[in-house]
Amino acid sequence: MRKRWIRSVILSTSLLIAVWGMSACSSGTSSTASADTSALEKKIVELENENKALKAKLEAAEGSNDTNRGNQAVSEEEPVQAVVADKTPTLEANKAVTVDKYAEVTLLGSKFKKKVTPPNPDSFYTYYEVKENENIYLDTVIKVKSLLTIGKSADEFLSVDVLYDGQYEYGTFSTIEDRGGADFTYTNITRIEPLKSGVIHFLAEVPEDISKDDKPVMIKVKIEDQEYTFQVK
The missing domain is CATH 1.10.287 (Helix Hairpins)
Incomplete structure (x- = not known):
């Protein structure tokens, strides 16, 4: 008008x-x-x-x-929705994480080693040593206490991977301490019974340079469907 x-x-x-x-x-x-x-x-x-x-x-x-x-x-216009990424929980050395009715998990440490031996070796024991001089093991030690009502194979409780520089990923194999740390034995033939504990070593063979440079190394621990991280360096 x-x-x-x-x-x-x-x-x-x-x-x-x-x-x-x-x-x-x-x-x-x-x-x-x-x-x-x-x-x-x-x-x-x-x-x-x-x-x-x-x-x-x-x-x-x-x-x-x-x-x-x-x-x-x-x-x-429709408002833009902010996407907030879920923060992955972290593990702290010697601090237990409890997954209800499943397990109590404690990370005891993660170190680079040319040779991995049991903590209290007997006169005869198993050890792991890298065959190639340019490689080294990253030995991640985790204590697992079962909160299940039945026994479960030690290799099925959790998995561990190593992430270097935010992009290079390495798998691990596991071994479990036997006879109070006098020896190692296989995780796939060892059961952790209800309310009992086992100390598992997860070994990743990586280039030795990784242990010497200033780039980050992180381990990823998956317990059931939840992933946790631990910053090695």
């Missing part, structure tokens, strides 16, 4: 200017006619100024409407 009213005023003003122009042309050469013409010219200038002002208002009104439509379009 505002636009139509402004346009009507502009048209009416233009028509009035035309009528007054014709009146001025039909006037005589007398002094009265000259005075009237001068008055009409002055009035025409005033009307032209008013016409320009009305056009400016019309353009401003149209620009305001465009801005409002733009703002409305923005407001009608």
Whole structure:
């Protein structure tokens, strides 16, 4: 309605200017006619100024409407939902993590070693030594206490992988301490009975340079469906 009213005023003003122009042309050469013409010219200038002002208002009104439509379009867009990544829980050395009705897991340490031996070796014992000089073992030691109601194979409680520099991943194999740490035995033939514990070593054979540079090394421990991490260095 505002636009139509402004346009009507502009048209009416233009028509009035035309009528007054014709009146001025039909006037005589007398002094009265000259005075009237001068008055009409002055009035025409005033009307032209008013016409320009009305056009400016019309353009401003149209620009305001465009801005409002733009703002409305923005407001009608669906809000962008922020995606918050779930933070993977971490393990702390010598601090137990309990998974209800499953196991109590304690990370005892993770060290680079050329040769892995049981903590209390007997006169005869099993050990693991890298065959290639440029490699080394990362030995991750985890104590597992079963909270199950039946025995479970030691190699089925959890899994461990090693991540180097945030992109290179290494698998592990496991062995379990036997006879109070006097020897090692196989995890796949050893059961951890209800409310009893076993100390498992997860060994990853990696390039020795990994143990010496300043790039990060992290282990990933998966217990049932939950993954935990531990920063070695």
